[in-house]
Amino acid sequence: MQQTPQNHDAGNIKPDRTNLLWLGLVGLTLLSVVVGESGPPSVLATFFICLVVLLKGRWIIRDFMGLRHAAPLTRRIVTGYFFAMTSLVGISVGYLQFTATP
Amino acid sequence: MTALELFSGPVAIQGKSHTPGSIAVWIFIYAELTEFAFFFLAFLIAKFYFPGEFREGPSQLNTLAGLLNTLVLLTSSFCVARAVQAIKRGAQRQTVIWLLCTVAAGVTYCLIKAWEYQWNEARGITARTNYFFATYYYLMFNHFLHVVIGSFTILGTAVLAALGHYTADSHEGLEGAASYWHMIDLVWILIFPLIYVLR
Numbered sequence: 001m002q003q004t005p006q007n008h009d010a011g012n013i014k015p016d017r018t019n020l021l022w023l024g025l026v027g028l029t030l031l032s033v034v035v036g037e038s039g040p041p042s043v044l045a046t047f048f049i050c051l052v053v054l055l056k057g058r059w060i061i062r063d064f065m066g067l068r069h070a071a072p073l074t075r076r077i078v079t080g081y082f083f084a085m086t087s088l089v090g091i092s093v094g095y096l097q098f099t100a101t102p
Numbered sequence: 103m104t105a106l107e108l109f110s111g112p113v114a115i116q117g118k119s120h121t122p123g124s125i126a127v128w129i130f131i132y133a134e135l136t137e138f139a140f141f142f143l144a145f146l147i148a149k150f151y152f153p154g155e156f157r158e159g160p161s162q163l164n165t166l167a168g169l170l171n172t173l174v175l176l177t178s179s180f181c182v183a184r185a186v187q188a189i190k191r192g193a194q195r196q197t198v199i200w201l202l203c204t205v206a207a208g209v210t211y212c213l214i215k216a217w218e219y220q221w222n223e224a225r226g227i228t229a230r231t232n233y234f235f236a237t238y239y240y241l242m243f244n245h246f247l248h249v250v251i252g253s254f255t256i257l258g259t260a261v262l263a264a265l266g267h268y269t270a271d272s273h274e275g276l277e278g279a280a281s282y283w284h285m286i287d288l289v290w291i292l293i294f295p296l297i298y299v300l301r
Contacts, residue, residue, distance in 0.1 A: 018180065018183055018184065018187070021180075022176065022177070022180040025176045026173060026176060029169070029172050029173065029176065029294075030169075032295060032299065033165070033169055033299060036295065036299035036300065037165065037299065041157070041300070041301040046300055049295050049299060049300060050295075053291055053292055053295055056291050057288060057291055057292070060179060060284060060287060060288050060291070061284075061288065063183070064179045064180070064182075064183040064284050064287075065122065065280075065281055065284040065285075065288075066120075066122045066183075066186065066277075066281075067121070067122075069119050069120060070119065070120065070121035070122070071119065071121045074121050074128055077132065078131075078135075078288075081135050081139070082288065082292070085139060085142055085292055086292055088142065088143075088146065089142065089146065089292065089295075089296050089300070092146045092149065092150070093149075093296075093300045093301075096149065096150070096153055096156075096157075097301075100153065100157070
């Protein structure tokens with residue numbers, strides 16, 4: 001993956017976008033904690049928290065890691081891994097909450 | 103799509119796409135992600151076997167410590183992304199400053215972890231308390247080790263940047279270290295709700 005004059009600033013993020021993304025990541029983290037801690041465990045809250053995790057992961061992978069303009073294989077492996085792991089966690093926790101005896 | 107296009111991207115051949123770091127770094131990152139995937143699987147399997155312990159466990163943890171560490175790691179990812187942007191502009195001094203901010207975030211994470219472990223110990227919580235805490239300590243300690251390794255890597259990169267090793271046109275090593283650090287943050291984004299929030 002050699003640097004060339006043509007590609008060395010590909011994937012460069014505008015400074016404003018980086019600030020906004022950081023604010024968005026912090027805001028979503030606080031929101032997910034409020035949702036998770038504000039009431040008894042529920043499938044709906046689990047679903048919402050997993051969606052927040054997926055959105056945060058997408059921002060980090062595409063913008064902070066700079067994989068938005070990366071090779072398709074690299075981007076697909078990292079994105080696919082994160083989607084698979086978050087889905088697995090969400091489905092497992094949701095299933096256990098759904099089948100839990102009160 | 104040819105194998106070359108898959109690895110370097112169809113546009114890379116025309117000189118527009120760019121994957122940060124080297125192939126070797128990415129193979130290392132994939133190996134680390136696989137390791138964490140096994141930890142997640144082990145945690146979920148244990149959760150199915152001991153649902154009661156795993157339902158009660160998160161409420162006994164120091165959620166504030168987990169939240170603070172999440173914010174610290176998100177900020178560290180922001181700093182390292184800024185360092186990569188700075189070196190692409192050829193701003194060596196700014197690159198070093200952002201990298202040192204990342205190291206400071208890594209140290210802060212370790213200090214918060216130390217506080218969290220002390221907090222647990224004061225309440226009689228250890229790795230032997232039950233299966234939830236055994237998997238909690240196992241996962242936490244492994245992630246902690248990755249943060250320590252990542253902090254030393256970023257520190258080494260900061261030293262090299264200060265010595266003028268990286269330029270606007272040649273900074274593959276810095277990008278590789280940054281990608282590794284982002285991977286540590288990415289994994290924590292899933293660990294935090296799994297351990298502290300979801301019951």
